[in-house]
Amino acid sequence: MFIALFENGEVCSLLDGWTVEQLQRWRETKSFICPVCFGRVQLKIGKKRMPHFAHETRCVIETERETTAHLQGKQQLYEWVKGGPLKAEVEKYLPHIQQRPDVFVSYKEKMYALEYQCSLIPMSLFMKRTKAYMCANIVPVWILHRSYLQRRGLLFQLSSFSWLFFNDNGTITFYCPIRKQFSFLHHLIPLSATLAYGQWTTVPLHAMSFTFLHMTPQPQADTLFYVWNMKKKQWRLSPLYYRTNRTFCHIVYNAHMMPSLFPHEAGIPLRHSYWFETPPFIWQTYMLMEMMAVPLHVTFSFHQLYEQLQRFIRQNIVRVRQLPLVTTSHYSYALMDYLHALVSLRFLKKVGKSSFQRIRSWSLPSTIEEAMKGDEDVLRRIVSKKEDFFIKRE
Ligand SMILES: [Zn+2]
The missing domain is CATH 3.40.1350 (Trna Endonuclease; Chain: A, domain 1)
Incomplete structure (x- = not known):
């Protein structure tokens, strides 16, 4: 630390431009105390580190090691x-x-x-x-x-x-x-x-x-399509994902699906998807399964689906990220983003402020080649509407 007290209680700041000679004189003649715990601190003047004070014993407040x-x-x-x-x-x-x-x-x-x-x-x-x-x-x-x-x-x-x-x-x-x-x-x-x-x-x-x-910096030249497309291929081709995520395999097999042939509509980049630790193709597949369970042209509300998502979170099947500095958004925003993306893919129709109807079935690829081609088409449709997730909708 840079601040300590002289024994007479006067404040000594090492950032006040003292010369090394002055500091050396002080080190020999004065003693210093911490302004918080009033414990002894030593004035350190090394070759490597800048001059600083260090506690002889621990301070009452937890501080970071002073590198x-x-x-x-x-x-x-x-x-x-x-x-x-x-x-x-x-x-x-x-x-x-x-x-x-x-x-x-x-x-x-x-x-x-x-x-x-x-x-x-x-x-x-x-x-x-x-x-x-x-x-x-x-x-x-x-x-x-x-x-x-x-x-x-x-x-x-x-x-x-x-x-x-x-x-x-x-x-x-x-x-x-x-x-x-x-x-x-x-x-x-x-x-x-x-x-x-x-x-x-x-x-x-x-x-x-x-x-x-x-301030938020402006988005730059777009690499999102390229990167995402590459990653989605990896998701489909990498057996690692399926080996390490038994729950996903289990749920997907139960629905008579191959894990690597998850629907095209899953694994879409969304503005608020930073809320989830779970990879997007996984949580989005779960949400699609919930929507497929609702018959065509039958209205369901955002809240119905949100409750399902909460259930997945409670069961630790979907993991939410800890973001203590984010106070103006919530993981439910990512779900809302997703529903809007599905509207633009004409999988859903918006019928009210927060109610939707499914207007077609999901597209399930039957081979990996088919999967990769279809993914590219879906991604192009989503990413070309970049404003959807880079600019606030609220
Ligand atoms: Zn202290």
């Missing part, structure tokens, strides 16, 4: 906010919630807690901190170290920890203190629990303003 990356990033982000019209305070202790964000930002009536995370913390701690900020009317701004941004060809690998940083703007924000740049991963559409299609934008720190952290 070089964390110290550097925290300093850079603090100075970046401070240089603008907003007020920034590094390591400000908020006694009412017993938390100390890396950078506390205030502007007029608005308050933000900027947390720069360079190492894993338990999901429960992330949730606890986020909830405390939200209850105190402070907007949590979680930023992840750039090393967590892992490309896999045209896709991105994201752990459930990285997904926690997914915010209301549909973005995960990364920062690299070496390159001094932000990266934004946006327009994410997951293909499985840990693999997602997404687009990323990089902006140097000096070209970025704090308020822009809350």
Whole structure:
């Protein structure tokens, strides 16, 4: 940490531009205490890491291990906010919630807690901190170290920890203190629990303003069709999916279907499908089966289907993702997206605000070749209407 108290209670900030000589003198002549727990802290002046204070014993509040990356990033982000019209305070202790964000930002009536995370913390701690900020009317701004941004060809690998940083703007924000740049991963559409299609934008720190952290970058040139088509082929061809997902096989065989020959209408990219860890072709097949059970031209409501989905979730057949920073959408939105996609594929007809009728049967391919050809046609029809899932419908 950068802030400690001298023994007389005066605040000492290492970000106030002291020379190394001055710091060395202090280290020899002064002692320092933590402003939160009043425990002893040592002033560390190493060659590798920046000057910082370290507890002799543990602090009462849980803090992240202070790596070089964390110290550097925290300093850079603090100075970046401070240089603008907003007020920034590094390591400000908020006694009412017993938390100390890396950078506390205030502007007029608005308050933000900027947390720069360079190492894993338990999901429960992330949730606890986020909830405390939200209850105190402070907007949590979680930023992840750039090393967590892992490309896999045209896709991105994201752990459930990285997904926690997914915010209301549909973005995960990364920062690299070496390159001094932000990266934004946006327009994410997951293909499985840990693999997602997404687009990323990089902006140097000096070209970025704090308020822009809350904007969604524009979608770029479209690779969605290509990537999705490739992935859907993989879903059909990879025996791994079926070996590891016994429940899916079981349910599908019971319906006299081959797992690899799931309906064309399943496995469609949707704007809100980030809510599900379960691969889209799986949960969408389940939903299609429910709809096939309703006779043709008989009205059913969104809620009827939603209740079925909830049942699958309760039974752990469909898994919902934990997204503590997302407060303006819900997994039911993904189901609504799906029903609208099925309307545009002329599988359903919308007959009321939230009621539908099935107007044809699903298309079940009988061979893999047929499956891949049909998938391409379906995908083209969905993706050509890109505005459907990239632009808000509400
Ligand atoms: Zn302490």
